[in-house]
Amino acid sequence: MADKRFFRCNVCNDIHYGISGPEICPTCQAKNAYVEIDKEEAKKVMGL
Ligand SMILES: [Zn+2]
Numbered sequence: 001m002a003d004k005r006f007f008r009c010n011v012c013n014d015i016h017y018g019i020s021g022p023e024i025c026p027t028c029q030a031k032n033a034y035v036e037i038d039k040e041e042a043k044k045v046m047g048l
Contacts, residue, residue: 006042007034015042 007021008014012028021034037045 006037006039008037008042008045009033010035013045015046017042 002019004018007016009025009028009030011030011033014025014027016022016034024031025033
């Protein structure tokens with residue numbers, strides 16, 4: 001079972017949780033814009 005991780009779009013700050021970041025952001029359509037972030041950063045971006 002592969003570990004799921006958090007990824008953030010560096011264009012629109014959309015958060016994706018999964019095995020890898022989407023190739024194209026579903027929110028802003030940027031290509032390869034997702035960078036892996038840690039759990040704490042994901043919480044901050046999501047305002048938790
Ligand atoms: Zn985006």
